Every structure is written in structure tokens, then in C-alpha cells.
Amino acid sequence: MLNPNYQLMIFTDMDGTLLDHDTYSWQPAIARLSQLKLLNIPVICNTSKTYAEVTQLHQSLSLDAPFIVENGSAIFSPAPKNSSSQKPIPDNKALHQLGSKRAEILQLLTQLRQQGYLFEGYSDWSLEQIIQHTGLTKQQAQESATRIYSEPLIWLDSEAKKQEFIQQVNQAGFSALQGGRFLSVQGQCDKGQALNWYKEQFEKDKQKPVITVALGDSANDIAMLEAADVSVWIKSHKAFPSLKKSKQVFTSSKLGPDGWQQTMAHILHLYSTDQLVKLS
Numbered sequence: 001m002l003n004p005n006y007q008l009m010i011f012t013d014m015d016g017t018l019l020d021h022d023t024y025s026w027q028p029a030i031a032r033l034s035q036l037k038l039l040n041i042p043v044i045c046n047t048s049k050t051y052a053e054v055t056q057l058h059q060s061l062s063l064d065a066p067f068i069v070e071n072g073s074a075i076f077s078p079a080p081k082n083s084s085s086q087k088p089i090p091d092n093k094a095l096h097q098l099g100s101k102r103a104e105i106l107q108l109l110t111q112l113r114q115q116g117y118l119f120e121g122y123s124d125w126s127l128e129q130i131i132q133h134t135g136l137t138k139q140q141a142q143e144s145a146t147r148i149y150s151e152p153l154i155w156l157d158s159e160a161k162k163q164e165f166i167q168q169v170n171q172a173g174f175s176a177l178q179g180g181r182f183l184s185v186q187g188q189c190d191k192g193q194a195l196n197w198y199k200e201q202f203e204k205d206k207q208k209p210v211i212t213v214a215l216g217d218s219a220n221d222i223a224m225l226e227a228a229d230v231s232v233w234i235k236s237h238k239a240f241p242s243l244k245k246s247k248q249v250f251t252s253s254k255l256g257p258d259g260w261q262q263t264m265a266h267i268l269h270l271y272s273t274d275q276l277v278k279l280s
């Protein structure tokens with residue numbers, strides 16, 4: 001039996017969480033995703049991926065909830081079924097935008113490079129180089145290059161220089177968040193702010209309180225896991241980042257989608273036996 005007083009809502013990171021870090025497979029989580037669909041529990045992708053990438057993944061995974069792109073930069077409604085992800089990106093169609101325009105971000109990065117900071121990013125790379133850095137297929141790499149709110153970088157200098165760079169980015173009114181592969185330079189937004197915006201809209205529209213569950217594997221998921229009622233660290237090849245919150249925090253013992261389906265089974269059990277509480 002599901003708790004009729006609350007709507008459970010899942011916010012999930014993609015790379016290294018619902019998708020395997022290396023192969024991008026979601027196979028181990030398929031049965032659990034079908035179960036969530038039957039229970040009318042929405043699964044909201046909250047990812048550093050682009051609108052085009054998530055639109056494609058939505059079709060492959062049969063997802064139909066709104067989704068959050070480019071590390072909390074914007075929230076979109078799902079595209080109509082079978083629509084091509086190669087169409088121009090409807091940035092004016094976002095339900096809500098929290099991020100900054102990529103042109104402004106690239107302008108800042110040009111200035112910082114002139115000051116001697118060493119990095120490379122999507123805007124420096126050919127499609128072939130994007131494929132080398134990500135392991136994506138050609139079509140996926142094209143979709144991942146259609147960014148409107150962020151620039152993923154690899155850092156080419158010391159950790160100390162990287163911290164100095166992040167400080168400069170912050171002072172200029174932007175932010176730099178570390179994901180599993182890339183350091184993302186973007187507006188002053190994060191996955192947590194986007195989760196809160198969507199949850200509040202939903203609660204206002206449906207007049208029903210939401211218990212939020214967030215699943216992630218990297219530092220760029222910290223804000224989302226701090227904002228959620230139930231927080232899940234999916235095991236990766238790095239240590240679990242630490243959270244300020246301690247209530248309803250879980251960790252998976254398996255990697256990526258195996259860990260996703262494992263912890264989701266546990267959370268659904270807790271939810272159906274009324275053992276989850278709303279914290280925020």
C-alpha cells in the first residue's frame with residue numbers, strides 16, 4: 001500500500017547514477033523504473049546532460065516527467081513522443097530557467113584563459129575529441145554538444161590553481177561544479193535549487209505534499225541531495241562526498257544502475273510501510 005498522504009517524487013542524476021559511468025547502460029534499473037511508473041511515482045532526470053540528450057534518453061527509458069538539464073540550469077516539459085532531438089533547442093520553452101547563457105560563460109572563460117588558467121572544454125573540441133573524452137556515440141556526442149547554459153571542462157593544472165579558478169568564476173557571478181567527468185562552468189544555480197522549484201510548483205498545483213528522493217554520485221549532486229527529504233549516494237569509483245544532513249541518507253553498495261535499483265527497492269519498502277518523513 002502506498003501512503004495516500006504524500007506524493008513520492010524521484011530526482012535522479014544520470015551519468016554514474018541511473019546510467020553506468022563507462023557504458024551508459026541503464027539495463028539493471030529497467031524493472032524498477034517500470035514499477036515506479038505503475039505506482040505513478042515520477043522520475044525526474046536532474047542531470048548535467050542537455051535538452052537533446054535527455055529527450056533521447058526519455059524515449060529509450062520510457063520516461064515522461066519534466067526534467068532538469070545542465071546541472072540545474074533549466075526545467076523542461078518532456079518533448080512530444082517521437083520528436084527529433086536534432087531540432088533547434090527550445091530554450092524559450094523552458095518551464096523555468098535558473099542558469100546563465102552559454103555565450104556569457106564562454107566570454108568569461110576566454111578572459112580567464114588570458115589570465116593563464118589552463119583548461120580545455122567542449123567549445124575547444126571537435127566532435128571526434130568530444131567522443132574521445134566522453135565515450136559517447138557520434139549522435140550522442142552531437143546531442144551533448146548542443147549546450148545552452150554550461151561549458152564542461154577538463155582541468156589541466158594543479159588542484160590549487162583549480163580552486164583559484166573556481167573562486168574567480170564565483171566572483172564573476174557564475175559557478176563551477178565538479179561532476180564525474182567534467183568541471184561544469186555555469187550560472188549560479190545547482191540541481192538543489194531546481195529540485196526545490198519543481199517541488200514547490202507541484203505542491204501548489206496539486207495541493208499535495210511531496211516527499212522528494214534524490215540519487216547522485218558526484219560533488220555536483222550535493223545540493224540536490226541536501227535539498228531532498230531522502231538522499232541516496234550511488235557508489236562510484238570515488239569516495240562518497242559528505243552531506244550536512246544526516247536523516248534519511250542512504251548509500252548503495254553497488255555501482256551505477258545496480259546501486260540505483262537496489263536502493264530504490266529499499267526506499268519503496270520504507271515508503272509503503274510509512275517509514276519515510278518529509279523534512280523540508
Ligand SMILES: [Mg+2]
Pocket residue numbers: 013014015016017179180216217218
Ligand atoms: Mg553523475
